[in-house]
Amino acid sequence: MLTRRQLRIKVMQAVFAFQRQQPDELKSLETFLNTSMTQTYTLFLYMVQLLVKLHEHAVDKHELAQNRHIATDAERNPSRHLIDNKILLKLRESQELVDALEKRKIDPWHLDSKYIHNLYDKIISSKEFVLYAMEEEPSLKRDLKFLLNVYENLIAPSDEIMDYLEDINITWMDDYPLVNSNIIMFLRKVKPSKDVKMPVLVKDQDDIKFAMDLFRKTILNSEELEGRIEGKTPNWDKERIAPIDSILIMMAQAEYLYFPSIPTKVTLNEYLEIAKDYSTPKSSTFVNGILDRLLKELTAQDLINKVGRGLM
Incomplete structure (x- = not known):
């Protein structure tokens, strides 16, 4: 996930912080650098869990619609395309995703459901969803195309989502384009017949060593x-x-x-x-x-x- 260029950027930020703070020892800034690197993966988990929460909300809305006593047939039986989306279903049942969230003791969006609700309403009223709901034959290709369009055109550019994430961690805005690119690649690899494999922070642990060494060599x-x-x-x-x-x-x-x-x-x-x-x-x-x-x-x-x- 983290490329060498992204690691260099994080080292640059750590050196900048060092020059401004002038701490007595490097340890605190090394901790800052290490945290900055691992927080990129946390942002990735936030964005994947956002898709899961959107699916959960879609299911809840569908169930509520079916239980309405006074409603038209169309209102009582809205399109199931979103809740039947094969990729979203697979993400929702991913044990690797659950384990990754539990390992970091995070529960993204749990206390901030309004962002999920607002984004859901925006998706349902979008042209992407209208075209998606008109297609009668279900297919993985169709589900993927819709999800990629929604992510690239509605989710990633959302000012509300970006403001929310920036409030949690200001450095995430530097990571946001990289993480979004990784989300797109990740979604393309999700297959209904296989378990979801979460990506790793770096392909080679030597990359982490490279970043720490570069920081130390530059400062010392x-x-x-x-x-x-x-x-x-x-x-x-x-x-x-x-x-x-x-x-x-x-x-x-x-x-x-x-x-x-x-x-x-x-x-x-x-x-x-x-x-x-x-x-x-x-x-x-x-x-x-x-x-x-x-x-x-x-x-x-x-x-x-x-x-x-x-x-x-």
Whole structure:
């Protein structure tokens, strides 16, 4: 779920917090970083459980409609398409999802059902549902298409849902696009004939070690890393360099110097992309120029030692 780029972003946030707080020891910020990484998975669980809660609400509404004494036949027997959706049914019976929620001692949306009710009403009145309810032949393909359309067009862009999640954890807004992309991939893999397999936080535990090491190397060598930046920016005072740019340049240097298995081209490309998303409009050009000069300087000083062919 968490890519190396996402891990770099979380390290960037932790370094930024360190520079602002200046704690006596790294342990508290390392805990912050570790929590930030695991909270991404918690957000994923929130969004999956949102779909389960929508299904539960649909079932409840259907049962209430059938028990009405004064109602038209259409009101008493509304469309069953949503409650018969094969993917939603499979998610609702997933023991792996239940176990994941219990392991983290969370019960998403239990005390905030109004968000479920509002979203349900929005879905039922949407064109996506109208078209879905008109289809007579049930199929997994139809159910998946509807669910993906609803998620991409109604759930993910919902300001109400995003505001709610941001109130729970402000850092989730950085994770939200990544988690939503993972939800789409996850839903495509749900099959009625198989147990639901929940994704893992990272594909390789070495990725977690990479993030922690990158944070430590950047902080513990910050004076040296910052020192190299000075003199490379003749037209910029230190105070005029965007804080995020400075952090990204430090982190990239740390990768150049202390991570022999990561190619310098990968490092350069990753930090340019992060600069585009998280700093000023001109940051990627600025960061690219500084990192290119630093790479040439460090290479000339024989300070970059990469392991493996083609890693320079």
